[in-house]
Amino acid sequence: MNTDELKKVAVEVRKDIIKMLELAGSGHPGGSLSAVELVVDLYYNHMNFNPKNPTDPNRDYFILSKGHVCPVLYAVLARLDCICCDELCTLRKIGSRLQGHPAMDKHLPGIEISTGSLGYGLSIAAGIAKGMKTLNKANRVYVLMGDGEQQEGSIWEAAMAAPHFKLDNLCAILDYNGLQIDGQVKDILNIDPIAEKYKAFGWNVISIDGHDFKQVDNAYVQAKQCKDKPTIIIAKTVKGKGVSFMENVAGWHGKAPNKEQTAQALAEIEAAK
Amino acid sequence: MVNVYGSKATRFGFGDALVELGRKDEKIFVLGADTVSSVAIDGFQKEFPNRFANVGIAETNLLGMAAGLAVAGFIPFVSTYGVFASGRPWEQIRTTICYSNLNVKIGGSHSGLMVGYDGATHQALEEISIMRCLPHMTVVVPCDVVETKKATMASAYHAGPVYIRYGRETIPTITQESDKFEIGKANVLKEGTDVCIAACGTMVYEALMASEILEKEGIKAQVLNIHTIKPIDKQAIIDSCKKCGAIVTAEEHQIFGGFGSAVAEVVVQNCPVPMEFVGINDTFGESGKPADLMVKYHLKDVDIVAAARKALTRKK
Numbered sequence: 001m002n003t004d005e006l007k008k009v010a011v012e013v014r015k016d017i018i019k020m021l022e023l024a025g026s027g028h029p030g031g032s033l034s035a036v037e038l039v040v041d042l043y044y045n046h047m048n049f050n051p052k053n054p055t056d057p058n059r060d061y062f063i064l065s066k067g068h069v070c071p072v073l074y075a076v077l078a079r080l081d082c083i084c085c086d087e088l089c090t091l092r093k094i095g096s097r098l099q100g101h102p103a104m105d106k107h108l109p110g111i112e113i114s115t116g117s118l119g120y121g122l123s124i125a126a127g128i129a130k131g132m133k134t135l136n137k138a139n140r141v142y143v144l145m146g147d148g149e150q151q152e153g154s155i156w157e158a159a160m161a162a163p164h165f166k167l168d169n170l171c172a173i174l175d176y177n178g179l180q181i182d183g184q185v186k187d188i189l190n191i192d193p194i195a196e197k198y199k200a201f202g203w204n205v206i207s208i209d210g211h212d213f214k215q216v217d218n219a220y221v222q223a224k225q226c227k228d229k230p231t232i233i234i235a236k237t238v239k240g241k242g243v244s245f246m247e248n249v250a251g252w253h254g255k256a257p258n259k260e261q262t263a264q265a266l267a268e269i270e271a272a273k
Numbered sequence: 274m275v276n277v278y279g280s281k282a283t284r285f286g287f288g289d290a291l292v293e294l295g296r297k298d299e300k301i302f303v304l305g306a307d308t309v310s311s312v313a314i315d316g317f318q319k320e321f322p323n324r325f326a327n328v329g330i331a332e333t334n335l336l337g338m339a340a341g342l343a344v345a346g347f348i349p350f351v352s353t354y355g356v357f358a359s360g361r362p363w364e365q366i367r368t369t370i371c372y373s374n375l376n377v378k379i380g381g382s383h384s385g386l387m388v389g390y391d392g393a394t395h396q397a398l399e400e401i402s403i404m405r406c407l408p409h410m411t412v413v414v415p416c417d418v419v420e421t422k423k424a425t426m427a428s429a430y431h432a433g434p435v436y437i438r439y440g441r442e443t444i445p446t447i448t449q450e451s452d453k454f455e456i457g458k459a460n461v462l463k464e465g466t467d468v469c470i471a472a473c474g475t476m477v478y479e480a481l482m483a484s485e486i487l488e489k490e491g492i493k494a495q496v497l498n499i500h501t502i503k504p505i506d507k508q509a510i511i512d513s514c515k516k517c518g519a520i521v522t523a524e525e526h527q528i529f530g531g532f533g534s535a536v537a538e539v540v541v542q543n544c545p546v547p548m549e550f551v552g553i554n555d556t557f558g559e560s561g562k563p564a565d566l567m568v569k570y571h572l573k574d575v576d577i578v579a580a581a582r583k584a585l586t587r588k589k
Contacts (some may be wrong), residue, residue, distance in 0.1 A: 061344070104373040113344050113375075117368045123334045124369060127349075129340020134323060135345075136303070154365070157334035165326065 001044045003213045007273075010036050010213075014242045014269045016075035016088055016250060022262040023090040027100065030252040031146060032069040034177040034237040037211050042142060043076050046220040051082035054109040061112055061128050065121020066146035066175065067101040068254070074098050077110045086253065119152025121145060121173060128163045129170040129230075140224070144173045148180030150191040155203075162230040163202030166236055170230040171223040172203075175210065177239035179250045198232045210235025221238075242269050275481045278419075279446045283439035284382045286421030288313030290352060294429050295321045295423070301429065302347040305327060306335045312352045312382040336362040336370065336377070343375040348429055352380030354388075355397030355438065360403055370434050371407040377588045378428045379436045383477060385525035386570055387442040388554070392560035397438075398553050401473075402437040402530035405503045411435040412502040413456060413526075414532070416477035417446045420500060423454040431456050438474060442563045445478050457501045459509035465495030468581045468588075469513040469520045473532050475572075476523035476551070482574035487581060488533050494581060502532055507539045514544040519584040523577050525567075528552040547587035549580035 001009070013036050021027040043049060048060040064073050071091065078085045083097075090096035097108040101116025112128075115121055127141035132139045149155065162170055174194070182188050191197075199205045204226040208215040216235070223231035239253070240246030243265040246257075257265055294301045295317050302324045303317045309327055318325045324347075328335045332353060339349040351358065358381040359366070370377045381400050388396045405412045411431060415421040421439045428435040452460070462477070463484055472480035477498045484494040497513050499506060514520055520540060522533035533550035540548055553570060567573055 057346075065466050113340065113369070114373045115369075120333075120337050120340075120365055120369050123337020123365075124341040124344065126334070127338035127343075128345045129341070130326060130338060131342045133304070133347025133349055134347075154333040154337065157328075157331035159338065161328055161331065161338065162301060 006040055006044060010040050011269055011273050012079060013040060013072065013075045015266055016069045018243070018257060018262055018265045018269070020071055020074070020091045021256040022090045022259065023089050024256060026092060027071060027257050028068040028254050029246060029257065030179065030239040031175065031177065032065060032072040033241045033243065033246065034210070035069055035072050035144060035175045036234055036241070037213055038144065038173050039072050039076050039215050040173060041216045042220060043080060045217060047142065048140070051077070051080040054082060058139060061141045062117050063112060063121045063141070063143040065124045065143050066118065066149055067116035071250050074096055082110045083094070083108065083117065101271050114234055118146065118149040119154040122155050122158035122170050125170055125172070126165070126167055129167040130165055132169055133167065135193065139169070141170050142173065144175060147176045147178065147185050147191060150194060151189045159198065159201045166228050167230045168227050171220070172230065172232040174232060174234045174256060175237055176234050177237045179239045179248065179253065181250065181253050183250050196233050202229060204229045204231040205234060206231060207234045211236035211241060242272060244268055263273045275447070277445045277447060277480070278449060280443050280444060281418040282420040282441060282443050283415060283418050284313040284441060286415070286418040287352065287380045287382070287425050287437065287439055288316050288495040290422045290425035291317040292320055294426060295324065298429070299350070300344050300346065300348045302349045303330040304335055304339055304349060304351045306330060306332055306353040306357065308353045312354070312380065315351050332357045332361045333365050336365040339377045340369045340375050343377050348376055348378070349517060350378045350380060352382055353534060354383040354395055355381035355400050356395060359397065359400040359436065363403055366434070367407055371409045374409045374433050376432070377434050379434070380425070381436060382440050383441045384438045384560045384573065385440055386566040387440055387475065387525065387563040389442065389563040389566065390560050395476035396558035398558065400436065400438050400528045401524070401526050401532050402500055405535060409433045410503065411456060413500055414438045414473040414502060415500050416498055417444060417448055418445055419448045419450060420454060424500065427454065427456050440475065443508055444475055447478050447481065457504045457506060459497055459499040459506035461495065462498050463494070463496040465493040466517060467493045468585055469497055469517040470523060470577055470581065471497040471499050471513070471520060471536050472523040473502060473509065475525045479572065479574045479577055480523055483581065486574060486578045492581065492585070499536065502535050505535050507543070510536055510539045511543045514540055514546045519547045519588045521551060521577060521580045521584055523551040525572055526552055528554060547584040549584045551577050551580050
C-alpha cells in the first residue's frame with residue numbers, strides 16, 4: 001500500500017480507537033494514538049500475516065509489549081478483517097474477547113500471548129526469535145515497546161540477550177512519545193540517550209519520525225536487511241497524536257474521552273484526511 | 274525397616290530426564306542461567322547444543338525467553354536455583370506464563386535448607402507457597418532421584434506450566450523404577466491406622482523413619498507421599514484421615530502457605546481431624562552442614578514423631 005492509502009487507513013484506525021474507548025468508558029488513548037503509523041505500516045506492508053489464517057506456522061509474530069495500547073492492535077486486526085469491526089464495541093466489557101490488555105485465553109485471533117505487565121515483551125520476542133533460528137525458519141518477530149517501559153530492568157536483560165544470540169530476525173520498535181503516567185519520561189526516570197544505549201548493547205538502531213509513513217516503511221525495510229544484529233526502530237512520536245487536546249498531555253495516558261470529547265476528536269481526525 | 278536403594282542428589286534425576294527427553298523429542302529446549310553444571314543440565318547442553326541456551330544471570334529473561342519458545346512451539350525447560358527460578362521471576366511466571374497457560378517447565382533446584390553452606394540467600398523455602406497459588410500451575414515435589422526423573426519425564430507432556438522442586442544434596446533413594454508415578458496421584462508407602470504422616474520431597478524419608486520409631490511405641494503410622502502439591506490428591510488425603518483420625522504434614526519448606534497448608538485445605542473442608550505441621554517455622558535458614566541444619570531447624574524423624582504424639586493427644 002502506498003503512503004496515501006496508508007494515511008486513509010490510519011484515519012479510520014484513529015477513529016476506531018476513540019470510538020471503542022468512549023464505549024468502553026476506560027482505556028488508553030494516548031499511547032494507542034502515538035503508535036498508529038507504526039502498527040498500520042507493519043501489518044499492511046511488512047508482516048507476513050494472513051488474517052484468514054492467523055496461526056499459519058510461517059507467519060511473522062507481533063508482540064505488543066506495551067499491552068495497554070491494545071486498542072490500536074484491535075483496530076488494525078478489525079480493518080484487516082481478522083476480527084469483526086462490530087466486536088470493537090465490546091472492548092473491556094465482561095466476557096469480551098477484547099480484554100483491557102491482550103489476553104491469550106480469550107482466543108482472539110492475532111494475539112500471540114497475553115501482555116500488559118510492562119517490560120516482558122522483549123524477552124518473549126527474543127525467545128520466539130531464538131526458536132525460529134533453532135528451526136531455521138525465516139519467520140520474523142516484531143515487538144512494540146513504550147519509552148516509559150524502558151525503565152523496567154527486565155528490558156535490559158533481553159537487550160543484552162538479543163544481540164548476544166545474534167537475533168537478526170528480531171525487530172523492536174520503541175514508541176518514543178516522551179510521556180508516562182506521572183509526567184514526562186525525562187523527569188520521572190530519564191532513559192536517554194536511548195539510541196546510544198541500544199547501540200552500545202549491540203543493536204542496529206534506526207531513529208525516525210514515527211508519524212511519517214515513508215520513514216516508518218524504510219525503517220522496516222532496513223531492519224529486514226540487517227544481518228547478525230537485532231534492530232530497534234526508535235520512533236519519535238506524539239502521545240495522543242491526531243487529537244489536539246490529547247497531544248502531549250500525560251493525563252490522556254489512561255482516560256477515556258466522554259461524548260463531547262469524542263465528537264470533537266472524531267471531527268479533528270476526519271478533517272486531517 | 275526403611276528400604277533404601279542407594280543415594281543420589283535429585284538434581285541428577287532432572288538432568289538425566291532432560292537428556293532422555295531430548296533424544297526422543299526435538300521440541301524439547303533447555304535454558305540455563307549461569308548455574309548450568311550445578312543444576313545438572315550440562316548433559317543436555319553437551320548433547321543438544323542447538324536446543325540449549327545459557328542466558329546468564331538474568332532470570333526474568335530466562336523465563337521470558339522460555340515463554341517465547343513455548344509460543345514458537347517448543348517444550349522449554351528452565352532450571353536454576355529455586356530462589357531464582359521461582360522468586361525473582363515470579364511475576365513473569367504469573368503473568369507471562371501462567372496467565373497464557375504456556376507449556377513452560379521450571380526446574381527449581383537447590384531447594385530447602387540442605388543447600389547448606391551457601392546459607393539463607395540460596396536456601397529456597399517458599400516455592401510451594403508462591404507457585405501453588407498461580408492458576409494453571411502444576412507443582413511437583415519428588416522424594417528422591419528416581420521420582421525426580423519420573424516427574425520431569427511426565428511434566429514434558431503434562432499440559433501447561435509445571436514447577437518441579439528438588440535439591441542439591443545427596444539423599445537416600447527410597448523408591449524404585451517399578452513404583453508407579455502419576456502426576457496428581459499420591460502414593461501410600463506404608464499402611465497404618467493411628468496417624469497419617471503426609472510428606473513431600475526430602476521429608477518422605479524422614480516420615481518413613483518416623484513411622485519406624487512410632488511402631489516401636491505401638492503406634493501404627495500411615496505414610497503418604499504426596500509428590501504433587503497441585504493438583505493435590507484430595508481423595509488420598511480424605512481416605513487417610515478417615516482411616517487414621519489424625520494427620521501430620523512434613524516439608525522442608527515454610528509452614529505458612531506451603532505443603533501443609535495445601536493438605537489442611539482438604540482436611541478442614543472434608544474430614545477435620547487433629548493436625549500438626551512439621552516445617553520451617555517462619556524463619557530464614559543459615560550456613561551449615563546440611564544434616565546439622567535439618568536437626569537444628571527440626572526437620573527430622575524425631576520432630577515428626579513429636580508432632581504425631583501431639584496430634585494423637587487431641588484425637589477423640
